[in-house]
Amino acid sequence: MVLLPPLPADRWDDSVDAALKGLMPRDMRNPERAGVAMATLVNHPDLTKAFLGFSVHLLFRSTLSPRLREQIILRTAHLHGCEYEREHHRVIAAAETDLTADEIDAALEGKSDDPFERTVLEAVDELHESSRISERTWTALSAHLDTKQLMDLIFTVGGYSLLAMAYNTFGIEFEDER
Incomplete structure (x- = not known):
């Protein structure tokens, strides 16, 4: 059961782009390419941006x-x-x-x-x-x-x-x- 769906494409704005900037290249920062997990997390762009900074360390550094x-x-x-x-x-x-x-x-x-x-x-x-x-x-x-x-x-x-x-x-x- 989905309790929190991905953020609809018409609500993707500059704050969503900024949240994903540290993790993925520009051509991936859209609802079609980002994947369901990232598209769901960006329901809260500020939290996503903060958490992804930590996640980038865990996965890449x-x-x-x-x-x-x-x-x-x-x-x-x-x-x-x-x-x-x-x-x-x-x-x-x-x-x-x-x-x-x-x-x-x-x-x-x-x-x-x-x-x-x-x-x-x-x-x-x-x-x-x-x-x-x-x-x-x-x-x-x-x-x-x-x-x-x-x-x-x-x-x-x-x-x-x-x-x-x-x-x-x-x-x-x-x-x-x-």
Whole structure:
């Protein structure tokens, strides 16, 4: 059920364009090309602009490897039952990382053959369940990640949890946008 539909094309104005400017090129900043998620978020252009600045960091400037970033996002999307993020990042993970289809499926389930990646996925689960990473998991992560990477991990889970809550509430469903 859609509770918040995409902003109608006749209501796209300069504030919507400004909100999307940091994320997408001009030719994408229209209701036909932006996709259902962005077209829904721009119902509140100021909030969208502020949030997308943070999201750009998580997706494009994170100190985490693209492989780890996508495993974190996939697991977070799965834990929140967010079809849009899960399917969207399945596509991104397959196209932009060395994750195989089986590894993508495993990440969704919180599994990995790699012990460190398994610990990362456990951290996602802990954050989801208790809003904190245990000392044991933090210590294990710290053997491989520096302070900035640890912070990026936590904020990636938090940022994508927030998106999942919004998308699930608004009723945003996956569409093939690529």
